[in-house]
Amino acid sequence: METDPRLALDLAGIKMRNPLIAASGCYGFGFDYLPWVDPRDWGAIALKGMTLKPRAGNPPPRLAETPSGLLNAIGLQNPGIDYFLEAIRPRLGELGCPVIANIAGESVEEYRELAAILDRVAEVSAVEINISCPNVRRGGISFGQDPATVEKLVGAVRRVYRGPLIVKLSLEAGDIAAVARAAESGGADILSLINTLKGMVIDVHSRRPLLGNITGGLSGPAIRPVAVRAVWEVAGAVSLPLIGMGGIASAEDALQFILAGAAAVAVGTANFVHPHVAREICRGLQRYLDEQGMGHYSELIGAARG
Ligand SMILES: Cc1cc2nc3c(=O)[nH]c(=O)nc-3n(C[C@H](O)[C@H](O)[C@H](O)COP(=O)(O)O)c2cc1C
Incomplete structure (x- = not known):
């Protein structure tokens, strides 16, 4: 698709042709859709969440369709950062659009180590921290649930990563605005939201939970109004640019x-x-700008807030 200057943006240093990002976990490392989709249709592609060591993920079944949604329990299956550096990194230039590395860890040190490695990877335009991961040091509760932990985690990553830093928020935290403010204090450049919402499906024939992991993360149109509400709340709480999804x-x-x-x-x-x-x-979006006689989509950011 030809570039339209009315859709182009510089998102805290990520130079994007348009405001659309392929969400992490739904686009592999960017190559799976190549036979059908020109990756330059995207403003940026967020890669599948990566960890230091390879992860096999959760036992199957790992997906269940729900009304207007999808429940997944992939469990962060990924080949690990070493494989990424050896096999994926050399090919990233083929995508022709900025690439966002999404990272996950079980401790602050793991996130910091991953971010320090990615700081030296020029092919990666930004790092997104997935904070909806169990904090092994704190008995497995998610990093994202506690604002003080989030500030510490983001601060640790900020000290080693110089590029645009995105913190991905989840509604698991009771007070998403408080977590957003903590991420801002820790040194985030951008916040993305929301991650999936925890849910489950029971197979009435086997009388057992359908997913191998019992619970999974709900995504798709079913969560959209909740996600719009979360963006609305967070936009009122911080002054960082936001990436909205759900x-x-x-x-x-x-x-x-x-x-x-x-x-x-x-x-x-x-x-x-x-x-x-x-x-x-x-x-x-182009049609909407034409109809409204607007010069650039950014005139619409937050326009419903009055
Ligand atoms: C199959 C699947 C895998 C996902 N994996 C990740 C991941 O590795 N890291 C992450 O931050 N979010 C992950 N997500 C969450 C999405 O990036 C996104 O936040 C969520 O699905 C809401 O957007 P959607 O309704 O457009 O899918 C995953 C979602 C799905 C459906």
């Missing part, structure tokens, strides 16, 4: 997040249904 499948969906205060939007689950979703949303 159930976006059309230009109208993306516009809701932008009007609530998101500077960019990410699309995850919808890729499984419409691989050309980025191109379609961009065209829809």
Whole structure:
């Protein structure tokens, strides 16, 4: 798709052709969709969450369809950072768009080590920290649930990573605005939200939980109104640019997040249904700008806030 200057942005240092990001975990390392999709349709691609060591993920079944949604319990299956450096990094230039590395860890040290490695990887334009991971040192409760822990974690990563730093928030934290402020104090440049919402499905025939992991993360249109609300709340709590996500499948969906205060939007689950979703949303945004006689989409950021 040709570049439209009305959609281009510099997101805290990430130079993007348009405000659409492929959401982490739904786009592999960017190459899985190559036979069908031009990766330059995206403003940026967030890679599958990476850990220091390879992870096999959760036992199957790991996916369940739900009304207007998807429940997943992949369990951060990934080949580990060494494989990424050897096998994926040399190919990233082929994508032709900025790449965001998404990292996960079981301790502050693990996140810091990953971020220090990525600081030396020029092919990666930004790092996104997934804070919805069990903190092994604190008995397995998620890092993202406690603002003080979030500030410490983000601060530790900030000290070793010089590029744009994104912190990915989840609603698992009772008070997402407090966690957002903690991430801002820790030195985040951008916040992304929301991660999946915890849910479960029971198979009435076997009378057992359907997923091997028992619970999973809900994504897709089912979570969209909750995600729009979260963006609205966080936009009122911090002054950082936001990446909004949760159930976006059309230009109208993306516009809701932008009007609530998101500077960019990410699309995850919808890729499984419409691989050309980025191109379609961009065209829809262009049509909206034409109809409204607007010069640049950024005029719409937070416009619903009055
Ligand atoms: C199969 C699957 C795997 C995911 N893996 C990750 C991941 O590794 N790291 C992460 O931060 N988010 C991950 N997510 C969450 C998405 O990036 C996104 O926050 C969430 O799905 C909401 O957006 P959506 O409704 O457009 O999918 C994953 C989501 C799905 C559906």
